Amino acid sequence: MNRLMKSKNNSGKEEGEITSVVNRRLFLRSAGLATSLGTIVIAAACNDDDPDPMIPGTGDTVDLGSGDVGVLNYAYALEQLEAAFYTQVIATPYSGMTDAEKTILTDIRDHEIIHRDFFKAALGDKAIKGLTPNFAAIDFTKRDAVLGAAKLFEDTGVAAYNGAGKLIKDDGYLVLAGKIVSVEARHAAVIRDLINPKSVDFAGDDIINGDGFDKAVAPADILAAVKGYVKDTITGANVGK
Amino acid sequence: MDIFKIIDDFQRIDGDAAGRLEYATRRHFMSKIGSKLATVAVPTVFASIVNKAFAQSATAIEVLNYALTLEYLEDEFYKAGNAAANLIPASDKAIFAQIGKHETQHVAFLVKALGAKAIKKPTFDFQYGGAFGDVFTNYKTFVTVSSALEDTGVRAYKGQATALKADPQILEYALQVHSVEARHAAVVRRLAATVTANPAMKGWITGKEGAVPAIYAGEENMTQGGVNLKGLASKSDAAVTEAFDEPLTKAAVLAIAGPFIKA
Numbered sequence: 001m002n003r004l005m006k007s008k009n010n011s012g013k014e015e016g017e018i019t020s021v022v023n024r025r026l027f028l029r030s031a032g033l034a035t036s037l038g039t040i041v042i043a044a045a046c047n048d049d050d051p052d053p054m055i056p057g058t059g060d061t062v063d064l065g066s067g068d069v070g071v072l073n074y075a076y077a078l079e080q081l082e083a084a085f086y087t088q089v090i091a092t093p094y095s096g097m098t099d100a101e102k103t104i105l106t107d108i109r110d111h112e113i114i115h116r117d118f119f120k121a122a123l124g125d126k127a128i129k130g131l132t133p134n135f136a137a138i139d140f141t142k143r144d145a146v147l148g149a150a151k152l153f154e155d156t157g158v159a160a161y162n163g164a165g166k167l168i169k170d171d172g173y174l175v176l177a178g179k180i181v182s183v184e185a186r187h188a189a190v191i192r193d194l195i196n197p198k199s200v201d202f203a204g205d206d207i208i209n210g211d212g213f214d215k216a217v218a219p220a221d222i223l224a225a226v227k228g229y230v231k232d233t234i235t236g237a238n239v240g241k
Numbered sequence: 242m243d244i245f246k247i248i249d250d251f252q253r254i255d256g257d258a259a260g261r262l263e264y265a266t267r268r269h270f271m272s273k274i275g276s277k278l279a280t281v282a283v284p285t286v287f288a289s290i291v292n293k294a295f296a297q298s299a300t301a302i303e304v305l306n307y308a309l310t311l312e313y314l315e316d317e318f319y320k321a322g323n324a325a326a327n328l329i330p331a332s333d334k335a336i337f338a339q340i341g342k343h344e345t346q347h348v349a350f351l352v353k354a355l356g357a358k359a360i361k362k363p364t365f366d367f368q369y370g371g372a373f374g375d376v377f378t379n380y381k382t383f384v385t386v387s388s389a390l391e392d393t394g395v396r397a398y399k400g401q402a403t404a405l406k407a408d409p410q411i412l413e414y415a416l417q418v419h420s421v422e423a424r425h426a427a428v429v430r431r432l433a434a435t436v437t438a439n440p441a442m443k444g445w446i447t448g449k450e451g452a453v454p455a456i457y458a459g460e461e462n463m464t465q466g467g468v469n470l471k472g473l474a475s476k477s478d479a480a481v482t483e484a485f486d487e488p489l490t491k492a493a494v495l496a497i498a499g500p501f502i503k504a
Contacts, residue, residue, distance in 0.1 A: 104443075104444075107443065107445065107480065107483065110474075110476045110477070110480035110483075110484070111445070111480060111483055111484040113474045113476065114470065114473055114474055114476050114480060114481055114484040115484060116474075117473050117474040118465060118466075118470065118473065118484075121468065121473075122466050122468075158420045161416070161420075162413065162416045162417050162420060163413070165402065165412055165413060165416045166409035166410070166412050166413050171403045171406070172466065174402050174403055174406065175399070175402060175403060175488060176465060176466055176485075178399045178402045178416070178419070178486075178488065179399065179465070179485040179486050179487065179488070180484070180485065180486075181416065181419070181420055181423075182395050182399065182419060182420060182422075182423035182426075182486040183423075183445055183483070183484055183485065183486055184420075185419075185420035185421070185423035185424050185427070186423050186424070186426065186427035186444045186445045186486075187427075187444075187445075188424060189423070189424035189425075189427035189428050189444065190427050190428070190431065190444040193427075193428055193431065198332055198333060198335065198336060199335055199336075200335050200336070200338070200339040202336070202339075202424055202425075202427070202428040203339060203340070203343065203421055203424040203425060203428075204339075208343065208421055208424075210346065211346050211347075211349075211350045212342070212343035212344070212345075212346030212347045212350065212418065212421055213350075213414065213417035213418060213421065214416075214417045214418075214420040214421050214424070215417070216413050216416065216417050
């Protein structure tokens with residue numbers, strides 16, 4: 001027994017070093033999105049006088065729950081953020097918003113509100129509370145800022161649904177998630193086309209990998225990435241488990 | 242032997258490869274790195290990863306070959322369209338080059354994943370038995386067929402999600418391709434709105450709006466999770482149908498795609 005323990009410890013050290021290299025590589029690859037979001041949140045939250053990147057929370061901790069309920073609440077949380085964002089975009093249009101842009105952004109707002117309310121209804125008394133968004137980092141008067149944030153939210157939404165699909169146990173919920181994720185991908189493409197019309201950006205090499213795959217990101221990384229946009233503290237350790 | 246290069250390569254085709262490695266080989270493999278046993282162990286371990294990732298069930302193979310059929314179709318369609326002189330206006334060339342690139346990548350991935358089990362590329366008839374006779378000479382027809390293919394692709398992948406539940410990693414790949422097809426569909430629908438002067442064609446599908454009725458049948462569905470969403474959040478019926486894309490069964494997709502396939 002002693003000998004076993006010893007050999008386990010010995011190999012454990014080496015193993016730890018090796019897997020940490022592997023994990024770092026994987027993390028850098030899969031967290032490209034999280035990193036870019038995180039950078040923007042931190043950059044926006046900082047000013048010259050205050051290097052502290054922390055954004056004050058409401059003090060509320062919201063646990064998404066476990067199993068399929070956890071996945072649905074996770075989707076509900078993200079849809080809440082998106083719905084709140086586009087509601088603000090339409091309530092305070094950026095300077096120079098064209099009619100065509102307003103039509104598109106209003107459509108997207110409506111889709112996100114429908115997604116949000118659908119999840120709320122589907123979850124019933126298992127639904128998490130209404131979250132308190134924090135969009136202080138977004139200048140809603142500027143087209144670039146608004147469309148840039150929209151792009152991040154939509155790409156994040158796609159990656160989140162893609163990463164959560166395999167956690168869903170119920171066939172009906174899996175199909176529902178599928179019905180929604182492609183609409184989020186349509187949003188992402190259209191927003192990207194507004195930013196860079198007629199370019200390759202609608203499905204750009206920054207987001208689609210060399211196998212022609214969109215991103216799939218695990219809940220923990222998505223929650224870390226959107227943290228700066230919510231005042232509440234969201235915990236999703238048991239989503240899908 | 243560069244173990245990290247190999248892991249990286251696998252990571253590119255199998256997002257969870259290292260997770261599997263870590264799990265399957267924690268005791269038997271990692272501790273032996275650096276020893277002469279590593280060179281023997283490596284191929285065995287990777288073979289088992291490949292099997293786990295790509296050959297877990299007959300259903301998965303069937304689904305991947307079904308996907309491959311559609312990707313072959315799309316790939317060849319864009320290869321022909323992108324190569325045709327005076328078809329795609331200069332302003333739109335970048336879009337179709339990017340879409341074509343992805344379809345080629347999807348074919349390559351699926352062929353690699355299926356290995357010897359991959360089906361052969363069929364022979365296609367993009368004129369659809371004469372219905373789209375000018376598909377490679379008339380941009381309007383080309384854009385119409387492109388939007389039809391992309392929206393079909395979205396519905397087809399979506400329809401297979403539950404069949405892949407037993408193979409979570411393959412399900413994830415399918416989802417990652419599915420959303421790319423949706424990005425394609427959105428941008429091509431917007432082109433179609435201009436080219437065919439039909440403003441009802443938006444990036445998302447309103448009701449069952451699209452040029453080929455069979456492809457959009459059922460997209461006007463208002464019921465989700467067994468609940469009629471009419472009036473949800475005081476939004477219009479149009480918005481409710483736009484907010485959800487609908488799946489298509491394999492039979493329906495093959496009925497739509499059938500006339501494109503000669504043999």
